[in-house]
Amino acid sequence: MYLAALFALLLAALAAAAFGPMRLAGILIVASFLAAVLVYLHHATDPLPLSF
C-alpha cells in the first residue's frame, strides 16, 4: 500500500514540477525523497550476506 502511495506522491511531485507552483513542487519533491528513504529503511531489514 505504501509503495503505491509513494508512486502517487511521485506522480504529484512530477506534475507539480512541470505545471504547478514552485512552492508546492518543492514541498512534494522533498516529501518524495523522504518517503522513498523511509520505505527503503522499512524494507532494508534482512542482513546482507557479507563478511570481512
Next chain:
Amino acid sequence: MISRSLETTLNALALLAVSAVLGVAFLDQFAKDELPCPLCLLQRAGFLLLAIGPVLNVARGPRPAHYGVTILAGLVGAGFAMRQVLLHIEPGDAGYGAPFLGLHFYTWAFVVFVAAVAACGLMLVLRAPGEEARPAVRLTGLSLVAVLLVLAMAALNTASTLVECGFDSCPDDPTVYRLLQ
C-alpha cells in the same frame, strides 16, 4: 559550452530514457509475468525521482539546483540498487529475476543511476554560466511529450503496484497480483 536549447533537448532526451527504462521493466513484468519485489519497485521510484530534475529543467529552464536534485536522486537510487546487488552477492546465488543482456535489472539500475550522476556533472561543466537568469520557455514539442510520458509511467506504476500489493505491505517475493485474487 552548450546552448540553452541543446541543454533543454538533452534534458528531454533524459526523460525519454527514464521512460524507456520504466517501459522495459513493465514489459518484463507483463511479458514474462515476473512480479517486481519491493526493492525492485523502490528502484522504479528511484528512476521517477531521477526524472524530477529534468522535468524542472524543461518546464522552468535549466538551473544548477535542478541538476543537484538529479544528483541526489541518483545517489538515493544507486543506494537502493546496491542493496539488492549485495543481497545476491554470494557465490552460487542465482539472483532475483531473469538476467537482461547478461546482468540483472538491479545491476543495470545501479549502472544507470551512476551514469546519471556522471551526466549531471558533465552538464554542469558544459553549460553556459548565467543561463539561469533567462526566463523559462513554454513546455512544448519534445519536452511536453517527454514530461507527459514520465507522468504516464508514474501513473501506471501507481496502479500496477496497487494491484500487485493490494492494501497491505508488499511481500518480499510476490507471486500473485493480490487485488486480482
